[in-house]
Amino acid sequence: MPEAPPPDIRYVAKNMRLDLRLIAEMIPAGARVLDIGCGDGTLIEHLTREKGADARGIEIDMALATRAVAAGLAVIHGDADTDLAFYPDGAFDYVVLSRTLQAVERPREVLRQMLRIGRHAIVSFPNFGHWQVRWRLLVGGRMPETETWDRPWYETPNIHPCTIRDFFALCRLDGYVVERWLAADERGLKAPWTRSVWLANLFGEQALFLLRQARPGEAPGPG
Amino acid sequence: MDQAVAPFPVVDHQRVVFADGLALDCGAVVKPLAVAYRTYGRLNAARSNAVLVCHALTGDQYVAERHPVTGRPGWWENVVGPGRPIDTERFFVVCANVLGGCMGSTGPREEMTDSEGRGLGRPWGTDFPSVTIRDMVRAQKRLVDHLGIARLLCVVGGSMGGMQVLEWAAEYPEAVFAAAPIATAAHHSAQNIAFHEVGRAAIHADPDWNGGRYWETGRVPARGLSVARMVAHITYLSEQALTRKFGRRLRGASALTFLEDVFEVESYLRHQGSTFVRRFDANSYLTITRAMDYFDLAAEHGGDLANAFRGTRTRFFVASFSSDWLFPTSESRALVRALNAAAANVSFVEIQTDKGHDAFLLDEPDFHRALGGFLRGAAERVGV
Numbered sequence: 001m002p003e004a005p006p007p008d009i010r011y012v013a014k015n016m017r018l019d020l021r022l023i024a025e026m027i028p029a030g031a032r033v034l035d036i037g038c039g040d041g042t043l044i045e046h047l048t049r050e051k052g053a054d055a056r057g058i059e060i061d062m063a064l065a066t067r068a069v070a071a072g073l074a075v076i077h078g079d080a081d082t083d084l085a086f087y088p089d090g091a092f093d094y095v096v097l098s099r100t101l102q103a104v105e106r107p108r109e110v111l112r113q114m115l116r117i118g119r120h121a122i123v124s125f126p127n128f129g130h131w132q133v134r135w136r137l138l139v140g141g142r143m144p145e146t147e148t149w150d151r152p153w154y155e156t157p158n159i160h161p162c163t164i165r166d167f168f169a170l171c172r173l174d175g176y177v178v179e180r181w182l183a184a185d186e187r188g189l190k191a192p193w194t195r196s197v198w199l200a201n202l203f204g205e206q207a208l209f210l211l212r213q214a215r216p217g218e219a220p221g222p223g
Numbered sequence: 224m225d226q227a228v229a230p231f232p233v234v235d236h237q238r239v240v241f242a243d244g245l246a247l248d249c250g251a252v253v254k255p256l257a258v259a260y261r262t263y264g265r266l267n268a269a270r271s272n273a274v275l276v277c278h279a280l281t282g283d284q285y286v287a288e289r290h291p292v293t294g295r296p297g298w299w300e301n302v303v304g305p306g307r308p309i310d311t312e313r314f315f316v317v318c319a320n321v322l323g324g325c326m327g328s329t330g331p332r333e334e335m336t337d338s339e340g341r342g343l344g345r346p347w348g349t350d351f352p353s354v355t356i357r358d359m360v361r362a363q364k365r366l367v368d369h370l371g372i373a374r375l376l377c378v379v380g381g382s383m384g385g386m387q388v389l390e391w392a393a394e395y396p397e398a399v400f401a402a403a404p405i406a407t408a409a410h411h412s413a414q415n416i417a418f419h420e421v422g423r424a425a426i427h428a429d430p431d432w433n434g435g436r437y438w439e440t441g442r443v444p445a446r447g448l449s450v451a452r453m454v455a456h457i458t459y460l461s462e463q464a465l466t467r468k469f470g471r472r473l474r475g476a477s478a479l480t481f482l483e484d485v486f487e488v489e490s491y492l493r494h495q496g497s498t499f500v501r502r503f504d505a506n507s508y509l510t511i512t513r514a515m516d517y518f519d520l521a522a523e524h525g526g527d528l529a530n531a532f533r534g535t536r537t538r539f540f541v542a543s544f545s546s547d548w549l550f551p552t553s554e555s556r557a558l559v560r561a562l563n564a565a566a567a568n569v570s571f572v573e574i575q576t577d578k579g580h581d582a583f584l585l586d587e588p589d590f591h592r593a594l595g596g597f598l599r600g601a602a603e604r605v606g607v
Contacts, residue, residue, distance in 0.1 A: 054568070056568065056569075062572065062573060062575065065571075065572055066572045066574075066589050066592070066593050068570075069540070069570040069571075069572050069593045069596060069597060070592040070593045070595070070596035070597075071596055071600070072596045072597060072599055072600020072601075072603065073570070073600070074538065074568045074569060074570050075570055075571075076541075076559055076563075076569055076570060076571035076572075077571055077572050077573055078559070078571070083560070083563070086560040086561075086563045086564050087563050087564065087566070088564060088566055091566045
């Protein structure tokens with residue numbers, strides 16, 4: 001007879017992507033959360049069950065949205081590019097966009113909406129500044145295909161790739177304070193590059209940012 | 224269909240009568256108020272497991288059992304029953320015949336009463352006052368109170384049933400823990416009204432209409448009511464569904480003879496029409512289609528649909544069907560956006576199907592999974 005798994009295994013969210021765990025760690029108990037591009041609702045379920053959060057989601061893929069709803073989660077079929085505008089100001093404590101920013105039509109507008117409807121935004125995206133990406137373009141002269149950027153240019157959904165430094169620049173431009181940030185490898189393990197944006201931009205495969213709106217008179221950028 | 228149609232069989236519907244009656248939106252009072260209803264499953268000790276099902280235009284309270292008039296299975300047996308998405312082993316399911324209906328609730332077919340509630344010895348007929356979706360919901364609220372249920376776990380319904388669900392959530396938010404408006408809209412569109420008007424015109428044009436006092440002649444306006452049903456039935460199906468079921472096939476012939484050819488789709492519609500008149504009252508049809516046409520939830524709340532749900536704690540499940548052109552997904556999406564604007568807790572899916580508006584009544588596994596999951600999630604929250 002196989003040994004029963006230890007009781008805490010259930011929660012460690014065996015099936016939850018590691019980057020979602022990093023995001024979950026940033027969100028305090030009882031928060032109101034909107035997860036944009038929530039997939040089958042793994043993060044929402046985790047936040048609801050483990051943190052008593054009021055967590056909701058938007059998912060563009062109908063099959064995934066249906067699966068999330070069938071699991072009893074408050075998920076709507078919708079599109080980050082068009083549906084955020086309908087939420088009132090400050091409706092959420094945290095608005096999450098994981099691995100989706102590079103795939104939306106208007107990333108700048110989506111970020112603006114996130115920080116309008118939420119007090120904080122948590123954004124993760126694959127870093128186009130990673131050395132392998134640079135190397136392949138430099139040496140091969142072709143659009144880079146890596147573990148992270150795994151679709152050819154003509155069918156990739158990732159129409160707005162950016163680097164970690166690009167993202168910092170946008171935050172400065174639009175007046176967002178970076179409360180926390182970190183770079184991670186493909187599996188979402190924290191990487192020790194956070195002391196240097198330059199190193200993180202070279203070696204981090206994924207980036208994760210916690211943002212808020214700058215207060216009047218406050219300088220944007222790293223908080 | 225020239226024959227006089229026999230009057231309905233007399234059936235004793237289970238019902239509760241409220242002697243004080245009901246004040247309607249139009250200003251009239253119907254007194255007494257009778258609400259015919261059916262229940263399935265058992266109410267738990269905490270009275271927290273009640274699910275109210277709201278039926279559509281031509282539905283009734285016989286949700287999950289053999290219909291006493293038609294002898295056919297209940298209209299939502301694939302959704303309501305033991306082990307079904309609305310599981311009667313877990314939930315106490317209630318469905319009431321709508322105010323204005325013809326299966327035992329107060330309506331045009333029932334005996335007319337005066338302001339003291341005394342019977343006048345003739346049906347209401349066209350003298351039955353105009354009712355609204357909100358009036359229907361108020362009548363249901365009386366029933367729910369009568370059953371001793373302070374808060375419904377869920378109110379669920381499709382089409383006109385969905386309109387009632389929305390009205391419930393707007394009117395009695397504290398009495399509705401979860402709401403599932405399906406294949407519906409927050410108002411009846413011009414196109415919806417137009418189709419209804421064709422149906423009403425057909426009834427009015429029937430020689431047996433007799434100004435609505437057809438009980439005097441013993442003949443019902445069966446041809447008109449049948450045509451109304453045929454037109455409406457077309458709107459319940461999609462073009463793909465009609466093509467898949469009938470195409471251009473002929474009845475009893477493989478090629479056109481130009482004599483008495485009947486396309487299969489024609490004979491199907493005629494059958495729909497002729498069976499309908501044996502169970503439905505023409506004056507009820509007029510009353511209820513009007514109630515749907517009047518429905519505009521945003522207008523009831525200062526022109527902003529979000530106002531209808533401001534501050535609500537009800538959890539919503541909105542579902543639409545991709546080939547439904549009578550209550551298209553765009554209407555459901557507008558509803559979801561209004562709910563988002565009101566910061567409501569909402570789930571929304573559009574089910575991919577070619578079955579049109581009728582899909583909410585049919586075997587749609589994705590829909591059933593989503594509805595069942597939503598309901599289980601709500602039940603978990605209240606500890607049912």
